Amino acid sequence: MLKHESIETNSGLLIVLTLVAIGIGGLVEIVPLHYIDSTIEDVKDPQTGVEMVRPYSPLELRGRDIYIREGCYTCHSQMIRPFRDEDLRYGHYSLAAESKYDHPFQWGSKRTGPDLARVGGKYSNAWHTQHLTAPRSVVPESIMPNYPWLMQTELDYSDVGARMAALKKVGVPYTLTKDEYAGWTDEKGQKHPGTVERFGEKVANTLDINRAEDNLLAQAKAGNYDGDPSSISEMDALVAYLQVLGTMVDFSKFDEDYFIQFR
């Protein structure tokens, strides 16, 4: 029988048993998250069966990196909670599925500025460019810092493929091989759907790591997010990212009731 006194007088044993006690608390909270999948919404287009939540395009991904680099998450959350006031101000509450490709997720816990989970499409590209460069020129009461260098700094996209490959390792369905793109059947006859089947061909093409740079350039040129077509700036990437936030799920295609069953 282990005596109270013998634990108190043996610091090595005390450390081990303390870790075990804390470990139980941690495991009870963390382990279930790995096998309770019923809380992650299955968000497929009811007509086409295509998955609505997709990984970020190369340009959006670089924009997200800049979002993290500039520390936007320290003042802006990306998590609309299921409360009446938040629903009225920001829109539909965030789904678990909407951040399943975010590594790390940007939920945040501090709102010095407004929540950005559904900022996509709410303002024009021109507004975002103006606002990020000089926030007080459009929102007089804002306390957000100026980010004038975004417009002046050319976007470094040389390593975008490597960044996508890294995310692929943690489960984001970016593709490298033809099988991953078009789907394959393993030796047991089990079918694995490719990105074309899951997201549709147009999106699947943007998830191809081999074409990452071309895709990034094409999106930046077509979008001209910062209003300056002469170069691709960090502003282009960041605005492209902001404009996609919260826009992937088309809530008009679902009965509100559908999302309640996942809780």
Added chain:
Amino acid sequence: MATPVKDPLTGAETTGHVWDETLQEFNNPLPRWWLWTFYATIIFALVYWFTYPSWPIGSTYTKGFSSITYKTDAGETKTTHWNMRALLAQDMQTGEQALKQKAYLEKVSAASYEQIAQDPDMSAFVRSYGNGIFGDKCAACHQAGGQGVAGLFPTLVDDDWLWGGNVEQIHQTIVGGRNGYMPAFNTTLNPEQVDEVANYVLSLSGIEHNADAAAKGQKIFNGYAGGCYQCHTTAGKGLTSQGSANLTDKIWTVADTTAEETPAERLKLVKNVITNGIQRQMPVFGAKLSETEIKVLVAYLKQMSTTQQQ
């Protein structure tokens, strides 16, 4: 367990633990209030476990005995275990605030815009409810009072509407958004021609200009070279179907000539717009606001522009 003993000096009980031959500690029990609070939290936790979703079991979890009844979009009444999403649905349907607003929203939804404007009760509701929507969705660009930002975002408080100011047109602008586009003329016109057209544009609203250049500019404006008339019309009054500006009303939404003091600077501003063109975008709000909310917003905007003019 060490046997508790009494300390001979104070008479108080010690824990019985002895270190370094004589070192002992008093047995100071926890205060009763603290201990009972602690027991209460344990009881609270037990009640919570049975009431709300809590423990993971396999691939599912205990749902708790508490339940919530709400209506689906299809109108079906459903009862489910307690959870925040169902609670929100219930709150949005039958919550105290929701019921208060519901009566007004239904009234506004059924009324015509004239009826809303004439009914002081509905007008007051539109002013307060519309202000909330405007503050969050519109004010970032058009500013809190609707005055806009000169050169960037149009003002909403005058009677000049690029895309038309009747309720159907404003409604369409909010639901579908707008793409304001004017091509850049830097490759079509040479600098001299740009100068002439700019002088003509200034002359349309009676601003100081070079009359000779303006006369030449008029020909370019209404001719094949410039073709400006195709959107702005030969009279320069613009077309709401194109969102092309009325150039004769002294209201400047892009080139803010009123902010410039010298004729040369005003001319430069106008030349800039002709040279570089315009690309402006009003976002789509059809998916972000309900039909009734848009109606309230349109009524609010009409209220805002008419109040300012009085």
